[in-house]
Amino acid sequence: MIDVLVPVEQEGTKAVVRNWLKRIGQRVEENEPLVELETDKVAMEVPAPASGVLREIVLDTDADAVPGAVLGRIATEAEAEAAPSVPEPPLVGKPDRRERPSTGSGRTGEGRENRLSPSVKRAVLQHDLNPEHISGTGRNGRITRDDVDRAIEAATRVSKPVEGIIPASTGDIRSHFIPHDRMRLAIAENMHRSVTDAPHVTAVFEADFSAIMAHREAHKAAYAKKGVKLTYTAYLVAAAAEAMKVAPAINSRWHADRLELYDDINIGVGTALGTKGLIVPVVRKVQQLNLKGIAAQLDELVEKARGEKLTSADIRGGTFTISNHGVSGSLFAAPIIINQPQSAILGVGKLEKRVVVREVGGVDTIQIRPMAYVSLTIDHRVVDGHQTNGWLTRFVEVLENWPAD
Template identity: 65%
Template sequence: MTIDVLVPDEQEGTKAVVRAWLRQVGDAVAENDPLVELETDKVTQEVPAPAAGVLSEILLDTDAEAVPGALLGRISTDITQSDPPEHSRGTRPSAAEASRSARTSPSTSLGMNGGGEARLSPSVKRAVLQHGIDPARLSGTGRGGRITREDVDRAVGAATVVSVGAPATAQPRQFAGGDIPHDRMRLKIAENMVRAVSDAPHVTALFEADFSAVAAHKAALAAEGTKLSYTAYIVKAAADAMAVAPAINGRWEDDRIAVSPTIDIGVGTALGDKGLVVPVVKDAGALSLEQIGAKLDDLTARARAGKLTGADVSGGSFTISNHGVSGSLLASPIILHAGQAAILGIGKLEKRVVVREIGGQDAILVRPMAYVTLTIDHRVVDGHQTNAWLTRFVEILEGWPAA
């Protein structure tokens, strides 16, 4: 008896490719063991084994396109020692033995096995060789302690030059010139960026926001034990601002402007040298500030651990790029996400000298300020709607929580 291994139906809209098989033909697997990695421009997804047995066939190999529902391979669940498949690499165990072996044998782990020898996926092997990383020093976050590509990327980002007083486990980082090969995620990001700029006329409007009220509210909640990020306030304010210009939450179609019935806000999350992903807070307009904060904490943690699913990064109707967290005051234009009419940019939050009227007199004050931009698809909305949306967005932030 064989069980089909299929590409999940839910994935980001762009096509997926097979990144790496984590088991080879003839390997024993337990149910839900990670079997194969798929990659789009937004997320890397592990497909688990649907049943215990032996991987008998691989039908879509590395770099093959993987459309939803496509057949990746097959697992034999009733193989005996006397009846191995024709392309077997030696005698195979029964399904029950395979399940026990997969759960108990350290050699099935794609991290470090008991003898200290690494069994790594092809993409991980390439990464450790490229960056000079010793896999023996990595702690795998994949299932069963398996070393993933994200583990290698984090090690590269945190690598330091070993010097006197540095921890013995620090990874030396090689600083040298040379080419950096494109990985599939980078190629997909590039392809989508070019298409987005070609399809939609980008126009950007710039406002400035005073975060004094948000900072005070945030501090008051923290004193009560509720810790929220500034991003939670930004998502909430963006969702509430849609009431004055609903088309901002829409998209261009050949025969109409389609306005989404729910406000599903994607938040760009940087992944170091690998670019970024955009997990989506679904139906943000129906959530409280605290609920948005909890959703963001969960999505951000899973994004940086490489644990997002296709459903987590699909279905967005609006996007926020909080580029100020990496130090920039202004980024323009921020390229639109495919199928969306607008993207909000938030610059670095910093103290600035501003002039305010107090008691009929001008006063010079120091306030936490940030530039905010709205880049729009000019086919969908015009300057009037853009400025109305930004005006309301800033009013909400500056009047928190009463606005």
């Protein structure tokens, strides 16, 4: 027997079994997707470690899946050859109840198990569904999250062909429903947990982008010849890493009994996927990279994100995050929700020309400069205001004094 294990490394604080793609007795091929796991950040497929027959499911749908745990077991190739084939089960419809008891605690009169897992109960309440009207395809007829998703889609199809009319005191309100996809639900849960667990505090500075604009204009062609796209984000990542030297606790994680300070600076950059949501690919070990190395990693990650080719490894292990919300026109946003379990997040607003006062030769002058608001939102359990302001002070200094060469 060959164990099917939960990956040791995963993105997210917890994982649950979302769905088994094979049933006991079915043949599987090596590297064929076998079971889906879902963390609070991403969904992932666990492939079969070998060819054979699925003989045992140890962790069923909605079970907690800790790293390294046994999900199930596959019989060896020799045993698989002697095993009878089992037809694929239907994806929808009522479950086979022939082997289920008709009575007992936690079961309906038909022998169906009526206990709901936390994620199923949350989804049922959120979408105002009656569990008695949902056919369960899990073990012993248990309702799985996939069963709920199918029920939501069915309800949406019924109400979408004609605009739905909802009576209201202010008149008829026309509406239609769009079911949440997995990414949106994961984002919602993660954001809610972040603001619940961490007291958010935001400090705002203003940065003059003149120096990095001049440097980029002078060097972007040379970078392009080497196949590297030089963006403003690369400068932001480099400046953030430099600022960590004056306030190392910004690059940390809060634990109930201790603070974990990271030696590596792995900076995630929020990348919008249109209506699909937001994903945060990670530039790793920034403290070891020069501007070219940062730009090269960013270019590769952004292209993979837009092509929907990011892997779990590309978004795992971030220690700090940058939200460049200004690219969509926002001057300022607060609080930008911290990407748990990190301790802080940098926000960068829209770059625009503003009138500022600059002293030249002891005389105040009025100048037009490219300016942007930069904010640092921190977990106040981890750091205080003087550390936050010290970090931002150094971050702005690096940007405004970027050398020309």
